[in-house]
Amino acid sequence: MISTTTEAAIRTYKDRLETYGLLSIKGIRKAFPGVLALDNVELRVRPGTVHALMGENGAGKSTLMKIIAGVYQPDAGEIRLRGEEVSLKSPLHALKMGISMIHQELALMNDMTVAENIWIRREPHNRIGLIDHGKMADMTSELFTRLNIDVEPGASVRDLTVAQKQMVEIARAVSHDSDVLIMDEPTSALTDREVDRLFTIIRDLKSRGLGIVYITHKMNELFEIADEFTVFRDGKYVATHLSTDVNRDDIIRMMVGRDITDMFPKVDCDIGETILEVENLTLPGVFHDISFKLRRGEILGIAGLVGSKRSNVAEALFGITPAASGDIRIDGQSVSIRSPQEAMAHGMAFLTEDRKESGCFLTLDCLANIQSALITQSHVHAGFVDEKEVTRLCSEMAQRLRVKTPDLYQTVENLSGGNQQKLLIARWLLTEPRILILDEPTRGIDVGAKSEIHRLISELAGTGVAVLMISSELPEVLGMSDRILVMHEGHVSGILERSEADQVKIMDLAAR
Amino acid sequence: MENSIGLSSPKRARRLPAEFNIFLVLIAISLTFEALGWIFQGQSFLANTQRLSIVILQVSVIGILAIGVTQVIISGGIDLSSGSVVGATAMISMSLAQVATARAVYPGLTDLPVIVPVLAGLAVGLVCGVINGALVAYARIPSFIATLGMMVTARGFAKWYTKGQPISFPTDSFAWLGAGLAPVWIFLVVAFIMHILLRYTRYGKFTYAIGANAHAARVTGINVERHLVKVYAVAGVLSALAGIVVAARGLTAQAGMGMSYELDAIAMAVIGGVSLSGGRGSVAGTMIGMVIFGIIISGFTFLRLDAYYQEMIKGLIIVAAVMADVYRQQKRKAHR
Known part of the structure; x- marks a missing residue:
């Protein structure tokens, strides 16, 4: 009962x-x-x-x-x-x-x-x-x-x-x-x-x-x-x-469904000759038959959903996890890139997706973070780093990118995400790359810093740097890119010209 | 909102160096012993040059390897083999430094110039260090395990070398390396060189970078594996140098020499603010850590505390230093 x-x-x-x-x-x-x-x-x-x-x-x-x-x-x-x-x-x-x-x-x-x-x-x-x-x-x-x-x-x-x-x-x-x-x-x-x-x-x-x-x-x-x-x-x-x-x-x-604001000041610039050519790049089980061309002064956006293996392609290009087969040509010359050092020797730079995981040296100061890539290549005499010159270059670059910090001896873990990202960009710009690979360049940073980074990317392209930009934010890809390569589950599902691309087309190629 | 950096050169803002807090701890501990000295012994602890020079001599020998261990810890690893390398080096260098009158290990190789035992000893350390480094960097064995293996092996080698017999009667020139304040001078030179190396050279900058984030270091174009081998090799050479000094100072070499020095060295580094998670620390910090370590030990002797208590207290100090490190890390994480 x-x-x-x-x-x-x-x-x-x-x-x-x-x-x-x-x-x-x-x-x-x-x-x-x-x-x-x-x-x-x-x-x-x-x-x-x-x-x-x-x-x-x-x-x-x-x-x-x-x-x-x-x-x-x-x-x-x-x-x-x-x-x-x-x-x-x-x-x-x-x-x-x-x-x-x-x-x-x-x-x-x-x-x-x-x-x-x-x-x-x-x-x-x-x-x-x-x-x-x-x-x-x-x-x-x-x-x-x-x-x-x-x-x-x-x-x-x-x-x-x-x-x-x-x-x-x-x-x-x-x-x-x-x-x-x-x-x-x-x-x-x-x-x-x-x-x-x-x-x-x-x-x-x-x-x-x-x-x-x-x-x-x-x-x-x-x-x-x-x-x-x-x-x-x-x-x-x-x-x-x-x-x-x-x-x-x-x-x-x-x-x-959101409006594309004019947050992304893409400046039209002259696109030059092909600098990077990738053909049938394959890493079995990860990505297959990736082919594309990247030209001087061009921004090639790479769109796709999580799991489309965009970052893996970038890591292969930069020699972190080299591809098993396929061809990478720089200036028409076939090259073998088995390590980041080799990629850097060919004028490449790679801003990784995860700032904390593979970018910043959080316990070190801004100066150490900015100079790390540069001093693997130059400004070292008999083992000694040319402190004066390197410090000058770092501080100039930090100013150019408007890094906000009391001084360059500040530990990076105390900086905001946007400033950390700027430091990493500064690190790579000091190496004067010809090919810049950016993986989620504005992830997790506030709107102001975001548009500054966009302006900078655009400026770089204007000086003839070829930019490969992976981004999960469609407005960013659409706003910044000259062409958009869409990936789906490790394959290239399409390459769209700036004029024909819109959000629906990209999602269509990305989601299948 | 923070300001954008200044327009002129990047002036360092007024900020106390990281070592300042540890220095305060050193002063606090010294003053505590001073007070206890007057209360219990009716005399000063610090105003006693003989006692102070003993403290400094004691820590200098271990300090030589602590400097090597410091840079290994900064690179994100650990070196447990340093004490055993001291033992192995002491045996080998002493066996090549004997005078002809003794029952020499190598009767045909006596009265050699001092450079021979020194170079042979350093070579032993180099080999041990390179093996450690290769195991850590290329075989990807955790440094704790790789150097633990070396710790046991090198100690075994030291015992096997003369089947446990001590080796004595070095040449005068060899004995000179450990006489008087020689160990202190050797330590100071080593510390100075390492300070320069860590601060102003690519070697140092790569070491910090790898310890702070090995993955990022690789992406940034640093050959992480090759560099780690160098770091462990340098640590091995410095352990060997300590081994030579220990043997020269004792005028005899025994297989058990340097026993548990590795733990003292690690403790000195950690007390001095070198973070066990890598990427943080300095030679200056380790030097302050050394002095704190020495003062505490000699302070307890001064207070006539039983030697058994001293060992137990040493253990507590090591744990306390690591706890302080862990606490600092957590505070930083919470802050983020």
Whole structure:
């Protein structure tokens, strides 16, 4: 016999579920130093549905998912789970509250077995308190049968294919009996058949009443699996619709639909003869048959989604991870570039994508950061650096780029992202490159510094430097480039002239 | 909002050098012992030239290898083999520095000019250092493990060399290298050269760059592998120099010489502000760290503290210094 209070409680619970859905996010704000990643975003996931989250690179999807999974804490806003406001303090806390996340980068422990990975921290124990491996294997088999997954529970995770690992991650998430399952581009490494199997599993989970948040870049997936979708753009909420209500073009428009401001002062300049020619550059499993030409004074933009391997091509050109086959010609001469030193000897410079990871020497001062590339090549006599001359050059370059710092002896970790980026650009400009490769030159820096960097790139092209610019920001690519090369999953999917390029065409080539 | 940098030359803003705080710690510790001296011993701790010269002599020998270890730590690695290299070098150089009257290791090779044992010793250090460096840079073995292997191997070699027998009776010219204040002068010359090397040469700038961010250093066109071999080689040579001085000073070489010197050297560097995560530190810092280390040890002797306590306290100092380093790193991260 259910008491009236319990009945009332159930009724309120149902009401709340009705009002708020399974998971409801409102007014979430999250800032990182120098960037506002999320600004007042919302999301509402109903039980028994797949809710796709769409948006360009950097729209804030992954940040929001990390907030929902307890990895980041929001600066403001509310998260409601089954109608009740919650504050998720850690991934473990989120997991206990019924939220599981399948990460884009797989988070399995390679040296443990499949079963151990799934039941970690929850291993069944036998009478004397040791882990009962037999029972654990049985539990795994049971789970896999239910989900129709064909993986050996005792296999070592290291020996699995990427798709199998993906399945194990999904099984692990399901095994927690979570109500909300977050999938961050789960199909990026799967074949069509594997995708089909994944979708079968997702539909099964849906029928059990789970709410699934599904991040994807792929349009066809959206229409196949999602019931509803929400679009983010530049960290802001754009719209939520039923996926049956819209078509592909509508969504692309929602994703990119902003005006191109005249933030990017591209100066037209004379384009000279071809300086760099790349033919059929291939690194098996990463990128294939990359061919293009780059001319003096030209800015060639490279667009593409995350995972299109744009950065890998740049790293191959600069000799960090050389390509396996293909031809690189500079001034018509076939060259072999096996190390950054060799690339620099050919007049190349490479501003890497990740400032902190592969750019800055954070513990060192500005001077040391700016001069590092220069002194590998010149201004050294008998081992001694020509301090006076190098300091003069560095300080001139820092002034030219308007680096804001009290003096050049300031430790770089104390500077803003924009100033760090300017220092790195200064580092490469001092080597007087003929070919400048820029990978996300304005990522994570504020608007003012951004337009200064754009002005600078444009100026450099004006002096005859050939620029290869990878960027995930379509307005930047469109505003700056003379031509735009679009990549999709390690292949060149098209090269557009400035006059014919627009956001929709680029997204079309990039998303396929 | 910060100002854009000035128009003239990049004037250094008034800022205290990073070593200043450690220097304050040194003064605080010295004054503490001074006060304790008057309270418990009724005499001054500092105003005693004999005691001070013993402190300085003690730390100078280990200081020579601490300078080498400092630049390894700045490059982002660690060298645990330095103490054992001291032992191996002491044995080899002494075996080539004996006078004819003794029961020499090499009866045909006695009374050689001092340059022979010195060069042979330094060559041993160079070989050990190059092996360390190659293992770290090319075989990509973590420096902790690579140099741990060298630590055990070099110590084993030192014992095997004379089957555990000590080697004695060096020539006068060899003994001179360790006599009186010679170790202090040798240390000061080494420290000065390393200071110049780290600050004004490409060698130093590459070392800091690699320690700060090895990946970025590679992208910037530095041949990281080749440079690391040089760094470990220099450390090996300096350990060998310390080994020669130790042997010359003791007028005898034993396989156990330099035992646990590597830990003292690392402690001196870390106390002196050299960060175990690389890219931060200086010769000046290590020198202050050395003096702090020496003062604490001799201070406890002065207070007639049992030698067993001293060892335990030494352990605490090392842990405390590393904790301070970790704490500084965390504070920086939080600040970012």
